[in-house]
Amino acid sequence: MEEQPLQAAQEGAPRDVVPGKVGCELFGYVGIEAVLDQMRIKTMKTGFEFNIMVVGQSGLGKSTMVNTLFKSKVSCKATTPRHEERIPKTVQLQSVTHVIEEKGVKMKLTVTDTPGFGDQINNENCWDPIIKYINEQYERYLREEILISRKQKIPDTRVHSCVYFVPPTGHWLRPLDLEFMRRLSKIVNVVPVIAKADTLTLEERAEFKQRIQRDLKAHGISIYPQEDFEEDPDERILNDKIRDKIPFAVVGADQEHQVNGKRILGRKTKWGIIEVENPSHCEFPMLRDLLIRSHLQDLKDITHNMHYESYRVRRLNESNRLALSPVNGLQEKDEMESNL
Ligand SMILES: Nc1nc2c(ncn2[C@@H]2O[C@H](COP(=O)(O)OP(=O)(O)OP(=O)(O)O)[C@@H](O)[C@H]2O)c(=O)[nH]1
Ligand SMILES: [Mg+2]
Numbered sequence: 001m002e003e004q005p006l007q008a009a010q011e012g013a014p015r016d017v018v019p020g021k022v023g024c025e026l027f028g029y030v031g032i033e034a035v036l037d038q039m040r041i042k043t044m045k046t047g048f049e050f051n052i053m054v055v056g057q058s059g060l061g062k063s064t065m066v067n068t069l070f071k072s073k074v075s076c077k078a079t080t081p082r083h084e085e086r087i088p089k090t091v092q093l094q095s096v097t098h099v100i101e102e103k104g105v106k107m108k109l110t111v112t113d114t115p116g117f118g119d120q121i122n123n124e125n126c127w128d129p130i131i132k133y134i135n136e137q138y139e140r141y142l143r144e145e146i147l148i149s150r151k152q153k154i155p156d157t158r159v160h161s162c163v164y165f166v167p168p169t170g171h172w173l174r175p176l177d178l179e180f181m182r183r184l185s186k187i188v189n190v191v192p193v194i195a196k197a198d199t200l201t202l203e204e205r206a207e208f209k210q211r212i213q214r215d216l217k218a219h220g221i222s223i224y225p226q227e228d229f230e231e232d233p234d235e236r237i238l239n240d241k242i243r244d245k246i247p248f249a250v251v252g253a254d255q256e257h258q259v260n261g262k263r264i265l266g267r268k269t270k271w272g273i274i275e276v277e278n279p280s281h282c283e284f285p286m287l288r289d290l291l292i293r294s295h296l297q298d299l300k301d302i303t304h305n306m307h308y309e310s311y312r313v314r315r316l317n318e319s320n321r322l323a324l325s326p327v328n329g330l331q332e333k334d335e336m337e338s339n340l
Contacts, residue, residue: 047106056165058116
């Protein structure tokens with residue numbers, strides 16, 4: 001059959017509309033990319049908040065890692081030198097905030113340090129205070145969001161990323177770590193790391209990493225970046241590469257040393273200095289880049305669209321149920337609030 005000319009096939013359509021080029025022909029050059037400038041200016045004015053939490057057994061280097069993050073290139077200007085100071089054991093949840101400004105854009109970076117667990121004979125429910133804290137931040141946000149006259153920009157203390165420290169045993173994941181991560185992964189973006197990786201050889205690190213990946217998969221624990229939340233094929237390809245590398249084998253340090261005339265953040269050992277920011281020494285740079293560079297916005301988006309959304313739906317459903325049952329309402333409300 002003879003093909004109809006395009007013009008005839010589009011009978012009735014405006015003369016200057018060509019299929020596939022509708023926008024261009026109708027409006028000429030639109031300049032949609034100007035939106036990027038507008039978004040940039042808006043972000044510059046309002047700034048943004050990003051919150052990280054560190055969790056894990058006692059003595060794995062969580063507090064050291066908080067200092068490493070701030071002392072490393074994230075915000076070298078914001079730190080004051082402290083010499084040979086021993087980090088005390090962390091006994092309560094505490095947050096450190098630095099406002100970092102780069103090219104006119106302000107980021108309020110908060111890292112919440114948590115007390116280590118595993119010291120007690122019975123470690124049952126050791127996740128309770130951490131889970132309570134994460135939910136409390138969702139609750140705070142929700143309470144602001146549902147106000148009739150709400151703030152234009154709600155202060156965001158929600159945990160966007162939870163770095164989970166796995167002890168460098170070199171064997172497999174302990175049931176306690178599995179259970180902790182299983183619970184966390186339901187409410188927050190979990191990024192596991194192999195702590196104190198300098199205590200393992202490179203071969204041990206690689207083997208341990210693979211075993212952890214297998215254990216997590218076998219137990220259905222969905223760590224960040226979660227495959228279920230990916231729709232874009234390009235994003236999947238990039239994240240597959242990251243999934244291959246997680247858990248990052250990290251080394252933390254808050255002391256600087258002189259190496260070839262330069263001040264380097266590192267740990268002094270018998271064999272030399274382990275430089276925490278050197279990618280051939282450890283994977284701390286990968287962790288830092290994932291958290292505060294390449295995946296920052298994605299971590300925030302997943303927190304808001306997935307984790308917070310689940311919390312919000314659950315919480316509002318509970319409130320509706322309470323509103324419909326006036327007899328039990330008050331008592332149930334008290335129980336619900338004390339469970340938070
Ligand atoms: N070898 C090695 N030691 C480390 C590393 N990071 C921290 N340490 C040391 O481990 C000890 C405990 O470090 P902290 O940072 O206090 O550990 P923590 O996890 O905060 O401990 P808690 O607050 O008790 O839970 C300190 O002596 C640190 O210097 C590391 O990457 N490698
Ligand atoms: Mg600590």
